[in-house]
Amino acid sequence: MITLEDVSKRYPNGTYALRDIDLQIDAGDFAFIVGSSGAGKSTLNRLLIREELPSTGRVVVDGQDVARLKRSGVPLLRRKVGIVFQDFKLLQTKTVYENVAFALIVTGHDGRTVREETERALGLVGLTGRRRHFPRELSGGEQQRTAIARALVMRPKVFVADEPTGNLDPVTTWEIIKLLVRVNELGTTLLVATHNAEIVNALRRRVVHLDHGRIIRDEREGLYAA
Amino acid sequence: MTRIAYVFTAAWQGFSRNPVMSIASTLTIALMLMLFAFFVVTDRGLQSAVALLESKVELVVYLSDDAKISQVLDVKARIEKDPAVSRVEYVSKDDALKRLRDISSRRADVGPIEEIGTNPLPASLEIKLQSAQESRRVAGELRAEIGNGVITEVVDNPQIVDKLLTITRVLSFGGLAILLMMLFVALFVIVNTIRIAVHARRDEIEIMQLVGATDRLVAAPFVIEGMLVGIFGAALALLVLFTASGPVTAALVQFLDILPVSLGPNFVAELAAGVLGVALLMGAGGASISVRTHLAK
Numbered sequence: 145m146i147t148l149e150d151v152s153k154r155y156p157n158g159t160y161a162l163r164d165i166d167l168q169i170d171a172g173d174f175a176f177i178v179g180s181s182g183a184g185k186s187t188l189n190r191l192l193i194r195e196e197l198p199s200t201g202r203v204v205v206d207g208q209d210v211a212r213l214k215r216s217g218v219p220l221l222r223r224k225v226g227i228v229f230q231d232f233k234l235l236q237t238k239t240v241y242e243n244v245a246f247a248l249i250v251t252g253h254d255g256r257t258v259r260e261e262t263e264r265a266l267g268l269v270g271l272t273g274r275r276r277h278f279p280r281e282l283s284g285g286e287q288q289r290t291a292i293a294r295a296l297v298m299r300p301k302v303f304v305a306d307e308p309t310g311n312l313d314p315v316t317t318w319e320i321i322k323l324l325v326r327v328n329e330l331g332t333t334l335l336v337a338t339h340n341a342e343i344v345n346a347l348r349r350r351v352v353h354l355d356h357g358r359i360i361r362d363e364r365e366g367l368y369a370a
Numbered sequence: 371m372t373r374i375a376y377v378f379t380a381a382w383q384g385f386s387r388n389p390v391m392s393i394a395s396t397l398t399i400a401l402m403l404m405l406f407a408f409f410v411v412t413d414r415g416l417q418s419a420v421a422l423l424e425s426k427v428e429l430v431v432y433l434s435d436d437a438k439i440s441q442v443l444d445v446k447a448r449i450e451k452d453p454a455v456s457r458v459e460y461v462s463k464d465d466a467l468k469r470l471r472d473i474s475s476r477r478a479d480v481g482p483i484e485e486i487g488t489n490p491l492p493a494s495l496e497i498k499l500q501s502a503q504e505s506r507r508v509a510g511e512l513r514a515e516i517g518n519g520v521i522t523e524v525v526d527n528p529q530i531v532d533k534l535l536t537i538t539r540v541l542s543f544g545g546l547a548i549l550l551m552m553l554f555v556a557l558f559v560i561v562n563t564i565r566i567a568v569h570a571r572r573d574e575i576e577i578m579q580l581v582g583a584t585d586r587l588v589a590a591p592f593v594i595e596g597m598l599v600g601i602f603g604a605a606l607a608l609l610v611l612f613t614a615s616g617p618v619t620a621a622l623v624q625f626l627d628i629l630p631v632s633l634g635p636n637f638v639a640e641l642a643a644g645v646l647g648v649a650l651l652m653g654a655g656g657a658s659i660s661v662r663t664h665l666a667k
Contacts, residue, residue: 193580215585223582235574250583255372298581 145171145302145333146192151201153187153357161187163357165201169335171301174328176344177337178368179354185337188354189306192335193225194218206301223251225302226295226332230310232287234279234294240286241266241275244293251298265297269323285316292323296332303327305336309343317343341368373587380574381594384567392599395563399603399652400610402556403645406549407611410641413545420538427530429497429509432523435463437493441520446495449512454504459496466491492522502534553652560656564596568664575664589661596657600649607649608642 146169153162162184169175177185190196191203194210203210206224213221234243245262253261266272269289279287288308295303305324309317321343328334338344344351344367351366352359361370385392431449433442442460450458461469467489499505509526516522568575578588 219579219582219584221582222580227580233573233577233580235577246577247581249372249376250578250587251581252373252587258372294577294581 145169145173145206146335147202147204148188148191149202149204151191151198151203153184153191153196154199160357162191162198162354165357165359167352167359167362169333171333172328172331173350174325174334174347175336175350175352176347176366177335177352177354178339178341178344180339183354184357185354186306187357189227189304189335189337192302192304193222193227219251223298224300225304226298226300227304227306228288228291228295228308230307232279232291232311234287234290236279239276239278240271240282240290240293243279243290244297247294247297261297261299262293265293268296268326269293283316284312285319288312288316288320289323292320292327296327300332302333302335305334305338307337307339309338309340314342321347344368377587377590377594380571380591381598384571384591384595385598388567388570391563391566395559395599396602396606398559399556399599399649400606402552402559403604403607403649404610405552406648407607407641407645409545409549409552410644413541414637416541417538420534420541423534427499427502427505427527427534429499429505429512430525431495431497431512431521432492432525433494434520434522435492437520442493442495445515445520449495449497449508452508454500454508455497456500457498459498461494461496463489463491463493466494553648556648556652557656557659560596560599560652561660563599564592564657564660565664567592567595568660572664579665585665588665589658592661593654593657596653596655596660597650598653600651600653601646604646604649608645611641611645 146167148165148167151162151165151167152160154160165188177188179185187196191198191210192205194213197211205221208217208221210221235246238246241262244265245258248258248261263272266275269292271286271289271293274282274286277286279290282290288311292305292308303324308324309320312320317340324334324336325347348365348367351361351363351368353361353366353370431445433445446458446460449455470491497508499508505526509524512521512524516524575588
């Protein structure tokens with residue numbers, strides 16, 4: 145589903161965010177990307193949605209070479225790759241329902257699809273009862289679940305979570321992780337960038353360890369630290 | 371359908387959620403459009419005034435006292451055939467003297483002319499031209515015939531003709547320059563207004579791009595918002611213009627009653643269409659510039 149071949153990302157000031165990355169993530173995989181801040185986790189995520197281009201190498205998502213996409217092809221890529229962030233990125237002037245429906249509306253879905261799919265996604269994340277609330281009226285966990293629903297509503301093939309629990313307390317963190325496991329079980333390829341060792345160690349999934357832009361470890365059923 | 375509803379809702383929200391900015395730019399655009407319309411009216415008026423003056427440009431050909439009537443008629447017929455000539459009038463020696471008497475009776479400085487025994491004034495052909503540009507050529511052609519026994523002198527007024535032509539040219543080029551400058555200012559105002567709107571909604575734009583909205587859809591509400599500013603500005607400008615046009619026209623007609631200037635039958639409709647067209651183009655164009663710059667970042 146995702147292939148990185150010999151990928152490096154070098155910034156104009158000469159520093160490398162990623163260096164000589166070879167990575168293969170199959171459809172339906174669940175992989176943690178771990179490493180300290182600045183190890184290159186976020187850059188990797190940004191390459192997948194073509195928010196950045198690799199300096200060298202190839203990034204292939206669902207059979208498409210991301211660097212070769214025309215500007216008009218980028219939206220289609222992003223509909224296949226759902227992404228959530230540590231800071232949720234919800235629209236404060238829209239309700240939970242409107243935030244989720246927004247993704248469908250601006251990608252040109254008809255009214256009936258918008259209604260049905262939004263309800264489905266809200267049901268999946270357990271926020272049907274909070275649909276009329278505004279983000280400021282929600283807990284951090286509920287806000288992240290809204291963001292997850294907004295990504296899921298597009299039925300993406302790949303789901304990328306960039307530090308999804310960075311702002312959440314331990315109990316809420318587990319809530320979100322369980323939800324992500326559920327998303328993966330439903331068939332979506334899942335990539336979770338985190339530096340929460342407890343989660344990684346408890347789940348024993350694939351672990352890709354980044355350090356200074358290089359992969360220093362890639363284990364099936366791995367732990368946070370070697 | 372939901373997409374179209376979104377575009378228009380977002381455009382209206384963009385316009386109405388920042389009322390001070392929206393009203394300020396609408397007023398600015400209205401003012402620009404009023405200046406634009408005022409300029410178009412003035413330009414059209416002056417152009418037609420100049421055209422009227424041009425049509426009054428004359429050449430006078432003085433005829434030899436010895437010329438035979440048949441020769442004079444021959445020359446007159448030849449001049450009349452020229453497409454640049456609108457009318458040729460024969461003024462006999464008696465007519466010329468009568469005119470001089472007429473003038474001297476009204477003006478003291480010319481003095482009494484009763485003591486003149488014989489009539490010293492030559493007969494002449496007065497030529498009215500279709501267009502002032504041709505004056506030099508026609509005069510030149512006639513001058514070439516001086517000394518052939520019919521034409522003794524050709525009098526034209528190259529300075530006046532040249533001045534008229536210069537005025538026309540200055541009006542056209544100067545007007546065009548001012549017009550372009552005003553359009554640039556209007557565009558600048560729209561670009562800035564929409565830039566602020568884009569900035570206010572940058573989070574929304576970011577999320578639209580993340581979930582895979584096309585650039586076109588991201589831009590659409592802003593382009594519509596720019597056009598809204600244009601439409602409201604045009605409406606306001608036209609309202610003011612039509613309210614003011616009655617009294618202003620009345621005052622101008624009194625002031626300029628020497629020049630029966632006509633602006634053409636469809637002028638009002640053309641002007642309204644022009645103002646609205648310019649407003650829409652500026653609105654859409656300015657907004658596109660703002661959004662595209664933001665998206666290209």
